[in-house]
Amino acid sequence: MTPESLMQLAIEKCRTGIALGQTPFGCAIELNGQVIAASHNTVWQTIDITAHAEINALREACRQTQHPLLEGAIVATTCEPCPMCAAALHWARVEKVYFGATIADAGAAGFSELDLPAEKVIAAGGGSTILVPNLLRDECQALFAEWKQDEKRRHY
Numbered sequence: 001m002t003p004e005s006l007m008q009l010a011i012e013k014c015r016t017g018i019a020l021g022q023t024p025f026g027c028a029i030e031l032n033g034q035v036i037a038a039s040h041n042t043v044w045q046t047i048d049i050t051a052h053a054e055i056n057a058l059r060e061a062c063r064q065t066q067h068p069l070l071e072g073a074i075v076a077t078t079c080e081p082c083p084m085c086a087a088a089l090h091w092a093r094v095e096k097v098y099f100g101a102t103i104a105d106a107g108a109a110g111f112s113e114l115d116l117p118a119e120k121v122i123a124a125g126g127g128s129t130i131l132v133p134n135l136l137r138d139e140c141q142a143l144f145a146e147w148k149q150d151e152k153r154r155h156y
């Protein structure tokens with residue numbers, strides 16, 4: 001699967017989440033050429049502030065593989081991982097993370113993001129997960145505008 005196709009899956013999941021009244025974040029994970037997880041954010045659905053798209057996808061992937069480590073896994077996420085998710089991706093030993101929109105985009109959409117780039121979190125901690133920005137950036141950024149059409153939207 002190409003990184004673009006993996007990101008398209010993350011985008012589809014994000015749109016599913018928006019339709020269900022969730023916030024506009026989606027994530028997909030591939031291991032050994034197979035998609036093993038694709039999730040959207042469920043913070044409001046589960047009343048769990050940690051239920052970011054990436055955390056949900058990591059949990060699903062680890063359930064699938066029955067192992068907490070995902071060495072060699074490739075992740076595509078519609079938005080740059082926050083510090084919590086960057087740390088979790090490191091803990092899972094994910095190899096590479098593609099992202100589209102940025103933490104600044106999420107902040108501009110109203111989320112109270114910590115202004116700490118994922119790259120810095122990984123580098124400052126001595127991690128080896130590779131971060132690749134700008135994959136389908138315009139499409140990922142547009143998800144925030146789609147979500148803003150929902151009058152009942154809530155951020156956190």
Ligand SMILES: Nc1nc2[nH]cnc2c(=O)[nH]1
Pocket residue numbers: 023025041051052053054077079080081082085106111113
């Ligand atoms: N990357 C990402 N950033 C967020 N900011 C708030 N929620 C999320 C999420 O689920 N994923």
